[in-house]
Amino acid sequence: MKSLLNWVEIDRTALLANLRRFRILAGPAVILMPVVKSNAYGHGLAEVAPLLAAADRALWFGVNSLDEGLRLRALGIRQPVLLLGHVPLSRLAEAAAADLRLTVYNQESVRALLRIKTAGVVRLHLKLETGTNRQGVDLAGALKIAALVSRAPRLELEGCSTHFANIEDTTSPVYPRSQLARYQRIIDALRARGHDPKVNHVACTAAALVFPETRRQLVRLGIGLYGLWPSRETMLSLAERGRKFALAPALSWKTRIVQVKAVPAGSYVGYGCTYRTTRRTKLAVLPVGYNEGYDRKLSNTAHVLIRGKRAPIRGRVCMNLCMADVTDIPGVKLEDEVVLLGKQGKEHVSAEQLAAWIGTINYEVVTRINPLLPRIVV
Ligand SMILES: Cc1ncc(COP(=O)(O)O)c(C=O)c1O
Numbered sequence: 001m002k003s004l005l006n007w008v009e010i011d012r013t014a015l016l017a018n019l020r021r022f023r024i025l026a027g028p029a030v031i032l033m034p035v036v037k038s039n040a041y042g043h044g045l046a047e048v049a050p051l052l053a054a055a056d057r058a059l060w061f062g063v064n065s066l067d068e069g070l071r072l073r074a075l076g077i078r079q080p081v082l083l084l085g086h087v088p089l090s091r092l093a094e095a096a097a098a099d100l101r102l103t104v105y106n107q108e109s110v111r112a113l114l115r116i117k118t119a120g121v122v123r124l125h126l127k128l129e130t131g132t133n134r135q136g137v138d139l140a141g142a143l144k145i146a147a148l149v150s151r152a153p154r155l156e157l158e159g160c161s162t163h164f165a166n167i168e169d170t171t172s173p174v175y176p177r178s179q180l181a182r183y184q185r186i187i188d189a190l191r192a193r194g195h196d197p198k199v200n201h202v203a204c205t206a207a208a209l210v211f212p213e214t215r216r217q218l219v220r221l222g223i224g225l226y227g228l229w230p231s232r233e234t235m236l237s238l239a240e241r242g243r244k245f246a247l248a249p250a251l252s253w254k255t256r257i258v259q260v261k262a263v264p265a266g267s268y269v270g271y272g273c274t275y276r277t278t279r280r281t282k283l284a285v286l287p288v289g290y291n292e293g294y295d296r297k298l299s300n301t302a303h304v305l306i307r308g309k310r311a312p313i314r315g316r317v318c319m320n321l322c323m324a325d326v327t328d329i330p331g332v333k334l335e336d337e338v339v340l341l342g343k344q345g346k347e348h349v350s351a352e353q354l355a356a357w358i359g360t361i362n363y364e365v366v367t368r369i370n371p372l373l374p375r376i377v378v
Pocket of ligand 1: 035084163203204205206220221222223224230
């Protein structure tokens with residue numbers, strides 16, 4: 001690790017412990033589908049997916065794009081892979097050739113699939129619109145697509161899915177339940193016309209944790225797998241129901257000091273001269289900036305951990321650099337390890353803390369860590 005300047009560590013034990021806890025929660029009959037889109041939520045697709053695949057042969061994998069799906073196949077993942085996002089009509093044959101399951105919600109996609117020659121069956125998951133008004137079709141659209149699929153021997157309607165609008169944002173079950181009811185009405189209507197989707201799914205982490213009835217045949221497990229809570233409301237909802245669930249964050253983000261310097265009182269630090277020292281100050285220059293995913297809103301706001309102590313960020317975060325105040329931390333030297341996210345000694349900077357500083361959610365903090373930074377499984 002000495003040769004690394006800016007890297008992400010993934011705690012294998014934490015990741016696998018989270019997986020095991022969700023396996024126990026969901027029970028053996030429910031398929032768990034780790035959502036490994038966006039570079040496995042910033043944790044590293046190439047590192048995380050093979051590790052999970054080896055740990056549990058029964059897993060499916062969920063990704064957003066065709067290229068992510070092809071990458072999983074290139075990594076040797078043979079388990080079922082479901083693409084959650086749109087595949088360009090001109091590339092559907094590639095998805096079929098790699099045996100990637102498709103989420104469909106456009107008749108155009110199904111008609112394009114009808115025109116391509118595939119060796120095997122292409123399995124489709126129909127996305128139902130139940131009130132999020134993102135991807136998805138209503139009852140009429142679902143019936144049309146299902147009818148098209150049923151006439152094509154090489155297409156199979158394997159499942160129906162939907163996605164909750166506010167399950168992480170509320171402790172109230174009212175809107176999620178209304179979505180679930182709409183979902184069920186469409187499935188019942190499909191069944192009444194002879195369609196038989198067998199792998200149905202609606203649950204993300206928050207739903208799986210709080211509403212057992214949402215687990216259906218498959219759980220799309222994202223943020224919780226990585227040991228992060230979907231929201232405070234999810235924690236509260238569980239607590240209100242008298243239930244406990246432990247999650248272990250798997251990701252730490254680290255860097256090293258590239259220069260230590262003392263500057264006199266009254267010195268400006270960084271672009272825009274937004275910080276001026278009030279005393280003789282020792283600064284540690286860090287090789288991390290907004291390009292690496294360390295948000296510019298952390299300027300003059302965040303702290304990092306050095307020698308187990310908090311070192312405040314001074315001045316603006318630059319593209320590839322930022323400066324931390326180490327005046328009160330004795331012994332700081334060149335190439336000392338710095339924790340941007342994670343634990344050091346008794347201190348901890350959580351993804352939630354970083355999210356609060358920049359006005360976003362933990363999901364965005366971890367997914368925006370530059371995918372080019374090395375991911376090391378420890
Ligand atoms: C369609 C879909 N299902 C499941 C998930 C996973 O959600 P979570 O990370 O909250 O578990 C996502 C995440 O964005 C998603 O878009």
